[in-house]
Amino acid sequence: MGFMLLLIISISTLLQVELASTTHSKNLLLARQNAYMGMLTALGELQKIAGPDARVTARSDIFLEPGGLNASQLEQPYWLGIWNSKNADDTVKQAQDYQDWDSLTAEQKIAQAYWIVSGNEGVAPDNPDYLTPLKALVENDSVILAGAAEDYDVEAVRVKKVVVEGVGESGHYAYWVSGDNSKALVNVVDTDASTSNDPKTLNRSFQIANRTGVGAVAGLDKFSPDDLWLDRIMDLSSGYINWKSDDVEDLSAIRRARFHDLTAWSKGLLVDVKDGALKRDLTQAFEIYTSFEEHFQDQAFTNQEASDEAAADPTTPEPYNFVADPVVVSGSPNWAILRDYYQHYWPASSWSKLKDDYLNFRGAYKKVDGKSSEEAMFTPHWHNGTRKSDPYVSSGLPYQYTSETSYTNGDNYQASSLITPVVAQIRLTYAFELVPGMDGAKVPVITFKPVYTLYNPYNTNMGANDFGFVSTLSPKITLELFFVDGTKVVEFYQAELHNANKQGTLKVSLGSFNIGPGTLVHEAFIGSPFGKVESNSGANADYVKPNWTAVGGLRFPLDKVDETNTPDPASTSGAVSLAEARASGVKEPSWHAKWGISTEEKEWLRQAIAVDAPITIKIEYENFGIMRSWTNSSAAGQSYNNIVDLWEADSNDQPDNFKTSFVSMTAAGLQDSFETLVFSLRTTERMGGFESETDSLRNLIDNNYRAIFSNSRWDGGNGKSRYLSLYDVESLGQNEQEPESYTDPDNGVKYGYWGNSIESTGQASVVLFERPRGRLMSLGQLQHANLGRYQFDPTYIVGNSYANLRIPMDQTRVTNFDNVSGLTYFDVPYLANERIWDGFFFSTLEIPRTAEGRETLAATLDDPGVSLSDHILNPRMEFITSDISDSDRYNRIVVEDIADENFKSAIYRPASEMWINGAFNVNSTSVEAWKAVLASSQNLRFPVYDPSGTNEIVTESDVAFSRVSRPYSRGFKASDEATEAEFWKGYRLLTSAELDDLAESIVEQVRARGPFLSLASFVNRRLSTDEFSKKGALQAALDDPSLGGDTSLAVNVINNPNVAGEAVTAFRDFRNFLPENLSSTDRSNMGFPGYVLQGDILQQIGSFLTVRSDTFTIRAYGDVINPITKEVTSQVWCEAKVQRTPEAMPGVAQDASEMDELIQPSSTYGRRFEVVSFRWLESDEI
Secondary structure, eight states: OHHHHHHHHHHHHHHHHHHHHHHHHHHHHHHHHHHHHHHHHHHHHHHHHHSSSSEEEEEGGGGBSSSSBOTTTOSOTTOEEEEESSOTTSOOOOHHHHHHHHTSOHHHHHHTSEEOBTTOTTOOTTSTTOOOTTSOOOGGGEEEEEOOBGGGTBOOEEEEOEEEEOSSOEEEEEEEEEEGGGSEETTOOOTTTTTOOOHHHHHHHHHSOOSOOGGGSTTOTTOOTTOGGGGGOOOTHHHHHHHSOTTOOOHHHHHHHHTTTEESOOEEEOEETTTTEEOEEHHHHHHOHHHHHHHSOOOOOSSHHHHHHHHTOTTSOOOSBSOOOTTOOSOOSBHHHHHHHHGGGSOOSOGGGEETTEEETTTOEEEOTTOSSEEESSSOOOGGGOOOOSOOOOOSOTTTOOOTTTTTSSOOOOSSOOOOOEEEEEEEEEEEEEEEOTTSOEEEEEEEOOEEEEEOOBSSEEEEOSEEEEEOOOOEEEEEEEETTEEEEEEEEHHHHSOGGGTTOEEEEEOOEEEOTTOEEEEEEESOOBOOOOOSSOOGGGEEBSOOSSEEOEEEESSOOSSSSOOOEESSOSOOOHHHHHHTTOSSGGGSTTSSEEHHHHHHHHHHHHHTOOEEEEEEOOOOOEEEEEESBSSTTOEEEEEEOSBOTTSTTSOOOEEEEESSHHHHHTSSOSEEEEEEEOOSSOTTGGGOSSOOOOHHHHSOTTOSEEEGGGGOSTTSOSBOTTEEEEEEETTOOSOOOEEOTTTOOEEOOBTTOSSTTSBSOOOOBOOOSSOOOOGGGGGGSOOOOBTTSOSOOTTOOBOOTTSOTTOSEESSGGGOTTOOEEOHHHHHHHHHTTTEEOOOBOOOSSHHHHHHHHHHTTSTTOOGGGGBSSTTEEEOOOSSOHHHHHHHHSOOOTTSTTTTTTTTHHHHHEEEETOEETTOOOHHHHHHHHTTTTTOEEEEEOTTSOEEEEEOSSEEEOSSSSOSSOEEETTOGGGGGGGGTSEEEEOHHHHHHHHHHHHHHHHHHOSOSSHHHHHSOOSSSSGGGSBOHHHHHHHOTTSSSOGGGOTTOOOOTTTSOOBOOSOSSOTTSOGGGSOTTOBTTTTSTTSOOHHHHHHHHGGGEESSOSEEEEEEEEEEEOTTTOOEEEEEEEEEEEEEEEEEOOOOOSSOOHHHHHHSOOSTTOEEEEEEEEEEEOGGGO
16 A cells, blocks of 8 residues: 555656656747747847948947936947948938037937847837837846956846747747847957968068957957967867966956947948948959059049049049049049059069169159050059159149149149159358469359258158259349458359359259168269359259268359350449349340349459458358159159249248358358258157247148148248248358268268258168058058148148148148138048048059960969968958858959959949958947957067068057068167167067057047047047047047046056157247147157157058948847746747848849949848857856
């Protein structure tokens, strides 16, 4: 009986367990169904809202302070918001629309977003029940989908539970979506960084971020970016065990905290978020001549609005010029300049003229598709009728010179990115000498002893031959001769002493030379030959050379020396200027009665020499005229630089009159010189120090140090400096003709100083610009293109955005500047950035120069083990797996035949078949993610070069940002005075503390200015009148010490007095400049290599930046509720990675081709999402 009772009880227990197990399994299945429903609902919401290209994403904590909400107002800081980047009527936003967006409050921007959380499905954003991050959730009606990590100040993510009615059972689902492109991708592996010794391979890793510096993330300092197993990680939990710092004890806490900062899957599509279409590939367009001609047509627009409207349609040709205005008739900054800069890596027709470490700017030519002859690589194009863009004229206003002959002889805007020497210093020295004549008598001469200093600002050796200057400098010189019975005056202009055939101009040829990277060469006359008739004989009289031992000069006799050297005879005493002579109506200036030295004046001079009379010499610099640099010939079409009127002619702004008295003619003749006037390209310390009569400027920001055409008249009217703003000026007095220099012991060449000073305390090398040696990989590298033309442009344009001191901050142009009728300036960086950053990219696909090379490459793609990825220079750019063969894919991209059916779409094709590995959303508010992205160069091996072309592979434990990819020196660290020389030619090093502060500062700027609706709006300053109008967001983070956690750690606040330069504040001299456009920390050292520009950072990370997420993590929850007890009987969590792809959703356009739909989908659902991975989560993983 007892046994039977025990058996019955056991069977009953087993039945209850089985029944409970069956019920549990059923409830688990229902809970999973509910969770899966939540995941699919989230995916549907993403497809509907985030599928179109013109969408921007950001986390809700972007609206926290500064300038936004405090933490108590924002209930849910980690919700994902999605905004339409276009206007409500689907038109592309223009300048005023962005100003309207920027003026909205945080609450208004929140109200315009879609928030992808459970409870919002099927509810319009304007519905009062629509959930936003401002609304608090009731705990019983909500669920946590990402846990808190209190030690890291990370709050839990809570979302509303949505009821799911069932038969007999009820339950809930919930979901939350996180944008993975706002996180740093941990498994970007640069396999070559730790193993290769090839300089080019290592240099590539130095140019762009090919890995992620996760070791800079708090708590993960054991992360190694070179671990080859990183690319196999899909779950970060397995990595944290090895990466966590020794002081991290709670592994689950750091996993929860870093869920918002790091990801193991992140792909970004190559789409134009601003205009809503695929991006266009500049690699394809810049390599293939016919493609560029098709997609960048030289159209004429009468105003910027019309040009912007055309640019807003990404399916039509892009406007060729970045600037359009009624005053612009001779061209403006344009795409052809950027193409030309890109092509600087092409081989030249002669290897001797272009090598890896050397270029001959005069002699290098390249073959261009579609043209029968070669084209100059580094000087203005002029062969075979190409429109001449050299600055040959000297009159007119910028952008506006035109005439019937301007096609071949005018101020046409260049279509090439010039690489030429820069005129860094001009020393104008005059001496009075007594030389022996034919009969032994002394003859007076005026000796012109100029020194021209040429500067090579590029990271390459530069050589040239057959080039020089043409100058019309002609000061008035007055000799007062004091006799016992009175005073006689001999006066003349320098031009009167030139040979009649020169007609007032002086042509100075330069000997062949080589200038090392960043160095300056002083060119002067060797000895003192007499000025001669201009000829092609190579006579030394016309040549200045760099290997002088003492400054020589051209002697101009005031009386007959011999049969060859004698001044032009004048019939009337007195001086006549070239302009006066020409205006008098004579056929030639030399026919004027006063031109030359009269018989009477010669006799006075002879008498003064005979009695050794006292003499006073006065020089009046009335007109500078021009100094035009040329190659091959001084004729039209072959000039590369023109400086007009270093001081404004015929005004009170000319240099002071200089007057020196001597006790005798003999004493005067014994002096090396009686006056020296020096003009120097501005240094960070003015020549006259704080007593200088010129204002301190943000030199590289406020002036174009590679100006092709400069004119002091273009600095304005009455409120300008007395001298051309590009140069500093100092009068040195007598016997000061020789510049500070050091001599090469091997060849006697005289080298100069620059940077902080032209004295010996200055720098022997200052490297500012990059010469490409290979295909460009980032739009940021275009900051080195010579896009400007005039002195008032900034030195660096693309990727940078400071407020121009000449233009009101809320404008992009100013007309009739300083009351000069028609004088118009444009904010070229702003206008260029608007066109470049959203719609274009570099695929870096290898496209050989010849058809044969392309065919050969395509054929190799059919070989086993060879893929398109092998021919991509930027590893971030990945081809998406396809059923189409690689050779067919290549041939659909590399199309130059305009009759080919793939020709017009080929420029879009790479974006339709590629994505970016680790694309990063600039709207990210994760400080740790920004640190990881910025720290890619930490502990990186890379080559440092010397001028001979050899290199040393180095490793820096700090984070490096470099202006150039081939640095010629080690790094500058603000806290280490021993590195101050590297400020001028090396790269910048940031300590861990400085990196942390920079990341914090960037996030502050993102919160203060965001969400950014386009990459251009992230790069550019705002158009308003506040601090955001003074510079772009990245630049503000670098410059402003009030941002971040420690004012002493601001990257560009440099206290070392030897590199800090001078403060730039209110202006005494430049009264037409706008001091309100300055920031309180602005200094004259801004823009030199050790001063980090946002363009430097964009060079490194710009190729993978975006303003939206295309990869998302969906976390979903499901439960089952007992309808009687209301208790949760089962609950589950799941996680899915979903990826937006280039594939378009089924379109509605009837006549659109497949490629049309890929370029710009007609469906309102945009591009297709797909699930990349799915897994169920345990409760402790939340």
